Amino acid sequence: MLIANATLVDGRQRDVRVAGERIAAVERRLSAGADETTIDATGKLLLPGMIDAHVHFREPGFPEKETWASGSRAAAAGGVTTVVDQPNTQPPTVDGETFDEKATCTTDSVVDFGINGGVTPDWQPDELLDRPLFALGEVFLADSTGEMGIDADLFADAVTAATERGVPVTVHAEDATRFDASTRDRDDADAWSAFRTPEAERAAVERACEVGRDTGAQLHIAHASTPEGIDAADSMEMTCEVTPHHLLLSREDYDDLGTHGRMNPPLRSEERREGVYERVADGTVDLIATDHAPHTREEKDAGIWDAPSGVPGVETALPLLLAEARAGRLDYERVRDLTAANPAAVFDLPQKGRVEAGKDADLVLVDPDATRDIRGEELATDCGWTPFDGFEGVFPEWTMVRGETVYERTDGEERFGAAIGENVRSRE
Ligand SMILES: NC(=O)N[C@@H](CC(=O)O)C(=O)O
Numbered sequence: 001m002l003i004a005n006a007t008l009v010d011g012r013q014r015d016v017r018v019a020g021e022r023i024a025a026v027e028r029r030l031s032a033g034a035d036e037t038t039i040d041a042t043g044k045l046l047l048p049g050m051i052d053a054h055v056h057f058r059e060p061g062f063p064e065k066e067t068w069a070s071g072s073r074a075a076a077a078g079g080v081t082t083v084v085d086q087p088n089t090q091p092p093t094v095d096g097e098t099f100d101e102k103a104t105c106t107t108d109s110v111v112d113f114g115i116n117g118g119v120t121p122d123w124q125p126d127e128l129l130d131r132p133l134f135a136l137g138e139v140f141l142a143d144s145t146g147e148m149g150i151d152a153d154l155f156a157d158a159v160t161a162a163t164e165r166g167v168p169v170t171v172h173a174e175d176a177t178r179f180d181a182s183t184r185d186r187d188d189a190d191a192w193s194a195f196r197t198p199e200a201e202r203a204a205v206e207r208a209c210e211v212g213r214d215t216g217a218q219l220h221i222a223h224a225s226t227p228e229g230i231d232a233a234d235s236m237e238m239t240c241e242v243t244p245h246h247l248l249l250s251r252e253d254y255d256d257l258g259t260h261g262r263m264n265p266p267l268r269s270e271e272r273r274e275g276v277y278e279r280v281a282d283g284t285v286d287l288i289a290t291d292h293a294p295h296t297r298e299e300k301d302a303g304i305w306d307a308p309s310g311v312p313g314v315e316t317a318l319p320l321l322l323a324e325a326r327a328g329r330l331d332y333e334r335v336r337d338l339t340a341a342n343p344a345a346v347f348d349l350p351q352k353g354r355v356e357a358g359k360d361a362d363l364v365l366v367d368p369d370a371t372r373d374i375r376g377e378e379l380a381t382d383c384g385w386t387p388f389d390g391f392e393g394v395f396p397e398w399t400m401v402r403g404e405t406v407y408e409r410t411d412g413e414e415r416f417g418a419a420i421g422e423n424v425r426s427r428e
């Protein structure tokens, strides 16, 4: 297949040949072979598919929130070609048997995937680390959905075990001893942000990075939400990710979002949000990952102390970032780095993350000037809502995983491909 006259993120116009699962050539001009299909990509932007290193698809355990079928379709519709699933399912992914159970669910995935393993007091490190694991994580330093928070000793042991096996560790860094219990008598949604303080994040990032440094670990801070957290990770030479919601939403949005805006770590002040944005734009932040954490509308409609934490995001991340680029607030190469090239580099996926000959043909084609308003009920995720309702997004015309079209939108009609997703750690 020949994708003709595509614009790449650096502005070059190129013809791109896909042969089988791979990108065979990227050249100024390629001529189509006798039985080669040609796609005219004039005026269109061709990007490497997003690698979302942090999603919560809810199987096994909570198929009413999301399944591997619905979650992976949401990914494909949002230009995500690889997802990394987190361990706080039911049962939690903490040993060989539960890893294998999770792996069975992934056979419904239309996109490539990684499976993370977690840490609880009865986890089985030897079995778990023997499996084709993507990373150990997210390791919870404080309770979040699934109540998998662990103490300092177990954390240090877990980081040591993973590092001995050359496995990276991703960390949910909040320190519950620094939460502000005096907010507990409030019942407005903003109380959640007042409760889980910025200080709790900074302290936990520092502690985690110290353990990482002492053990020689490859440590990655999940969903950093404050400039202080990002700077702490950066100064200790650890990597970090930021979510689209901490990049684009703040405490000022609780008026619209109410309890639907509850997540961990929580939304921060507008001033901190701007500080986070600067660090994403200037490259201090390594990557964007969504922490796609779907819960049903009914669950989210509970009071602020009872609603579950988490918001969906896998389907809207790349479209939102492309809209930011279109508005001139980020450049397209930065978007490519944050969503594809850097996650591939940080998590050692040499076959992914760039539009280059020899790489997997994980590709997304967009019309950079065609924006669409995001509407929760129109999305492929099963949860049926989004915190970005009414935001503009630049959505894919099609998404390809290893040469197979897994999503296509023509005249508003969407079509999804077969469940061809593979574990990125199982391939040679
Ligand atoms: N971010 C959240 O608020 N929730 C996540 C768990 C997590 O990432 O902490 C979930 O699984 O619902």
Ligand SMILES: [Zn+2]
Binding pocket: 138, 144, 172, 222, 223, 264, 265
């Ligand atoms: Zn988390």
Ligand SMILES: [Zn+2]
Binding pocket: 054, 056, 086, 138, 291, 293
């Ligand atoms: Zn998470």
